[in-house]
Amino acid sequence: MPSIVTISGLTKFYGTIHALDNVSFEVPQGSVFGILGPNGSGKTTLLGIITDVVKANAGSFTFLDLPFSADMRKQVGVLLETPNFYHYLSAERNLQITAAIKGRGENDIDTVLKKVNLYERKSSKFSTFSLGMKQRLAIAAALLGNPNVLILDEPTNGLDPVGIAEIRNLITLLASEGKTIIMASHLLDEVEKVCTHVAIMKKGKLLTAGHVDEVLANEDIVEVSAADLAQLETIVNTLPELKQVKRQNGNLQLFYPIGTANMENINRHCFNNGITLSQLQLKKKSLETKFIELTN
Numbered sequence: 001m002p003s004i005v006t007i008s009g010l011t012k013f014y015g016t017i018h019a020l021d022n023v024s025f026e027v028p029q030g031s032v033f034g035i036l037g038p039n040g041s042g043k044t045t046l047l048g049i050i051t052d053v054v055k056a057n058a059g060s061f062t063f064l065d066l067p068f069s070a071d072m073r074k075q076v077g078v079l080l081e082t083p084n085f086y087h088y089l090s091a092e093r094n095l096q097i098t099a100a101i102k103g104r105g106e107n108d109i110d111t112v113l114k115k116v117n118l119y120e121r122k123s124s125k126f127s128t129f130s131l132g133m134k135q136r137l138a139i140a141a142a143l144l145g146n147p148n149v150l151i152l153d154e155p156t157n158g159l160d161p162v163g164i165a166e167i168r169n170l171i172t173l174l175a176s177e178g179k180t181i182i183m184a185s186h187l188l189d190e191v192e193k194v195c196t197h198v199a200i201m202k203k204g205k206l207l208t209a210g211h212v213d214e215v216l217a218n219e220d221i222v223e224v225s226a227a228d229l230a231q232l233e234t235i236v237n238t239l240p241e242l243k244q245v246k247r248q249n250g251n252l253q254l255f256y257p258i259g260t261a262n263m264e265n266i267n268r269h270c271f272n273n274g275i276t277l278s279q280l281q282l283k284k285k286s287l288e289t290k291f292i293e294l295t296n
Contacts, residue, residue, distance in 0.1 A: 002064075004029040004149060004180045005050060009059035012045050018204050019045045022059070025199050025209040027182055032175045034195035034212075035184040036291060041201040043184035044080070047153050050182075051078050063149070074104060076149045077142030083134045087127040091118055091137055094126055098141045105144025112140040116170060132163025139170060150174065152183040156190055168194050188291055200294050207294045216290055219243070220261035222254040225279035226270070235273045239266065251279060 003026040012020040020042045027033045035043050048054035050061050052068055063072045085094040092109060099105040105112075113119040116136040121129070129137065135155060142150055155171070156164045164187070171194050175181055185191050191198060192212065199209035208215055226232040233252055236245060244255040254266070263280060270277050 001028040001030065003027060005061060005063055005182065006065065007046075007050065007059070007061045010046065010049055010056050010061065011058040012042075012049065012054065012056050012204075020049075020056070020059075021204040023201070023204070023206045024059075025206060027180065028197060029180055030175075030178055031196045032171060032181045032183070032194055034191035034198045035182065035201065036186065036188065036191060036198060037184075037201035038186060038295060040203065042204040043201060044153055045204075046201075047080060047151055047182070047184055051076065051080065051151055053080065074145060075147050076151060077145070077147035078151045079138050079142045079155060080151070080153045083138035085126045085134075085137065088125055090123050090125060091129070091140075092122040094137070095141060095144065099144050102144060105146075108144050108146060112143040115143065115173070116140045117166075130163065132159050132166050135159060135163065135167060136170065139167075143174075148179060150179055150181045150183075152181065154185055155183055156185065156187055164190060200291060202295045219258050220256040221283045222256065222261050222263065222266060223248070223251050223279060223281045223283050224254060224266065224270070224277055225251040226275050226277055228275070232270065232275050232277075235270055235275050236266070238273075239269055253283075 005027040008024050010020050010023045023042070023046065035046065037043050045054060049056050052073065061068065066072070086097070091113065095109045095112070096106065099109065110119065113122050116139055118133060118136055118140065121133070126134065126137070139155070156167045159167065168190055171181055195212055197210065198212050198215050200207045224232065224236065229252065233245060236242065236252060236254055239254070241256055241260050242254055243257065246253045261282060263282060267277060267280055
């Protein structure tokens with residue numbers, strides 16, 4: 001899969017603050033790429049640089065192996081801040097103004113309103129919208145001109161569970177249409193549900209980046225349970241290649257080097273030692289667990 005964005009050694013200072021420190025990674029075309037990090041990690045600065053809003057002190061970035069240009073800017077839809085529309089104008093009129101400012105997308109207004117499920121409310125004033133609807137209208141504005149790439153900064157920030165689910169479903173829909181989506185977020189669960197790739201940052205440094213499954217996969221975790229948990233724990237501790245055993249929510253988690261857990265052997269070993277398993281499941285490490293490990 002070719003890279004649509006290549007980031008090379010981006011560095012940014014704000015006075016004595018090192019906002020970005022030699023950050024490099026690639027965003028594959030057609031991916032949903034999540035940039036994760038706590039506040040102050042450099043996510044917004046990074047997005048500001050690749051949308052040409054902020055200038056880097058060092059490093060570079062390219063779109064499809066070419067330097068960023070005004071023509072390429074037309075292929076990118078951006079949501080970097082809280083939605084900023086005229087409160088007493090309708091959704092449709094606000095998008096007309098946005099299209100006029102952009103110089104493109106005037107004929108897309110009905111299409112994008114339908115895509116974000118706001119067409120039935122196109123004549124409603126922006127002030128009557130919920131937070132989730134306001135955020136969807138902002139994404140509709142970013143979609144004007146049918147860009148190939150969407151860059152979203154904290155698209156679910158401040159939303160309730162319903163609003164978060166709406167944005168998640170919208171991102172999944174846009175990704176299915178072949179758009180590349182780059183989104184910064186601190187909501188790890190949401191990123192895990194929609195992103196194909198992830199970069200984890202802390203204090204301006206890139207800790208890791210890659211396919212979500214690759215970032216998470218540094219060990220096999222097998223969850224097992226039985227009626228007698230204490231006896232089960234004694235038995236599984238005699239399994240070969242086992243690194244660690246932890247109790248978790250009434251189950252045992254068995255940790256193996258990546259690619260070495262054999263479910264059949266675990267089941268047979270327990271059965272041969274008088275234990276009938278009520279649960280045997282291979283689990284990947286959650287993004288939250290990995291994120292906490294890395295950022296700590």
